[in-house]
Amino acid sequence: MKNYSIGLLKLFLGIIFLGILIYNFHIANSLKYESEGDAANFIELGLSLAQTQKYGHIKGLEEGVITAFKNKNIQENQIEFANHSTWRPPVWPILIAGVFLLFGYNLTYVLIFKFLLQLLGIFIFYKTLKLLKVKKVLVLIGIFLYAVNPAWQLYSRVFLSEPITLFFLTLWLYLLIAYVKQKKAFFIQAIVAGILILSHPYYIFLPFTVWLILVINNQIRLNRFVISSVICAAVVSTWVIRNFIVLDTNQMIITTSSGAVMAKGWNHKVPNEHTNTKGDLADEELVLLDFEYNRNEFDGEVGSMQLYQDASLNFIRSNPDLIIPIVWKKIKSAFNPFPETSRPGFLETGRVIYQVLSFLSLIIILLFYKNKLQWSLGVALVISTMAITVLTYSGLRFRMPQTTLELLFFILVLQQVFNSKLNSEFKYFS
Template identity: 25%
Template sequence: MFFKKHVFIILCVLVFLIPKAYYVYSAYKTNHYTKEKVYNSGDETHYLKIGKNLSKHWVYSDNDSNIPTEHATWRPPIWPFVLALFYVITHNIFGLILLKALLELGVILGALLLFKKHFKYSFFQLAPFLVLLLEPQYIKYSITFLSESITACLLLVLTVFFIVYAQRKKFSTLIIVCSALVVLCHPVSVFFVGALLLFYGLINIRKHTIQVLFHSILFIVLMAIWPIRNSETFDKGLYLTASQGAVLSKGWNKNVINNFNNVDGDLANEALNLTDFPSEQIDLENLSILDRNLMYKESTIKFIASIDLNEKLALMFTKVKANFNPLPMLKKDTFLDRIAIPFRIFYLFIFAQALYLLMFKGKSGLKEEIFHSCLVVLAIIIGQGIMSIYAYTGLRFNSIYGLALLFMGILINLDFLNKQLSTLLIKINQ
């Protein structure tokens, strides 16, 4: 009965899943999902090693032991813990990627159904949102064991929670919990989350002051759990990930103005500042990962202090310009990379449209869901901008916002899209 009643939306889901299924199958046929391949694939390998260690020893380590390692804390904890649960079910690599695909599909559809239920949309009205399953940056990372795609799904859920619950006392705690999960899955989102929670506080501070204060404390507590764990385990202070010094160094060095781009900024030499500002601890190879990153941080701070204001501003501008550039600054040949370009151009349009609506229509001139969507877009702009200045961003890191931006782009323009879809269906029926 359910299938007969909702055959249209079920068929739409299946059709929109075809590209994802094709890329998973292609990766399988090219032997990407073999132990030989994935356990020699850089970041993917590291996530899998930590997840496997957690499932076997229930210790956050990357060397198949029950002893915690500093190097494992290079990765934030959420995705490795999810992988650990997958490993409980199967150790087959293809099975793991299928579990990831099912989890992400369930999260995306769950977010859309919550939105539909709250605003009483029909399945026909919901159909345009299934384009989310075609978002090329999401597909690119969803067929890997990297954390970008699962972060994109969590960020979509956070967006829906904010749109639905931002002005409601009931269930608004979900916004706080999901915010912490997003940051602990991919810390590059931290400034976006901070901006979004600021908007949440400003919306509710007058009517629900106690609630806002409680939620602020709750967020701090949730975010503090992992740094406290790291401090207690290694006795080297509070930190979220062990990569913070390297990340800062890659975003602030003498080569940024001439060489930085939005494709391979993550491949920059984190030890570059040490050549000009050497540490007393010159034997980096024998230092622990945390001590080495402390050296990177100290040398980067010295570099920043050594350049004048004009150089600082030029360096910041270089990174911000690269962040909002929808075109790859180095050649990328895959079809997914090419088709992602018009999507990112659309996201730039959504940035401009949201800013226009907030400035010239405001809360009183917009539907509640449209106003909240525009606030999320503004939070993304702020978050990306600050992160690009503080460290660096790029196409890979910004891919975590793809699903949310596409969702909000459709929502803001939904009336127009539904009119066009209705006109098309009438023509087909004629």
């Protein structure tokens, strides 16, 4: 009878998931030619890599990249490389280029790849729950919640890098737990951690913080922390070395957008106006208002990055009275599960529910759990989030990929509640 009930639950959840998957693909495919801003820039970088084997901006498409795809005007002989760029992290554009080269220059193929990656992510999350010996019914609930995650549904419809970062964070989490539990996949988890950072530099502190807390809690040896850190840094350094060469700079750069991102999180409007929904829309030019500079001395992407970094540091030195209010505002915003400016819609409501449950689960794990692995993951997430938030800023968009970790916390709390209830019932009847 129990197996029959589980089978019915699988069928029911499977039908719902299939319907949601098909619907979201339909929406994404119908909106693919409306991409602009960041999403269109990722497509341009992928096209540049596929056509010119160089990472940067292209010329020859006067109508624009997305319109050229719509009109089927992507031809090798008309696209020329314009200049190198490091404004975006490289992993997603590299994958886009691979799709173009293998299957053809069609945005639908990129969407198919994204959705297949989500299916693979679901399977990996399933394997993670099995590694942690989660009960069968909770495994089903967990993979269903991962599969229909409202945040993923929202970002599955555009060409942003967040769903790709979600996949690599899911993969890294599985490999890390596999190492802690079974002492395998050590080297590959360190490599994937580097790929995770190159997918989205927002997570630059997460792997190192997790490894360090695991060392403190005697879950891994100190030498493993050192080796993991070296391997991860080596993966990231391949991109840094590329930037040394093509950008002709002596600075360690992952993305040249880091200067503007820092400026968005350090200006006089942050204490009153920063929110977890519109942080990426803040005006980075504000930090330049009280900074004396010669624009001619800050040329190109690297120069622009340096200008914003210098201006941000100048703002911090010149306004010591604003440091604590800004840090407090950004940290409070980063951990707020509710959107600080209204976002209507069914998926946005579902996203809030996910975030509230995840936030409560994180608090429970930090305050009441004795499991060292789970507690370490929770502490590391908090510390790494605080670190990147103080340096730049956080927001619901940047936090989207960590929903895999937050969902894991929620399922583990449900598991504990389930076990406690069973133990109570056993004591009652014995």
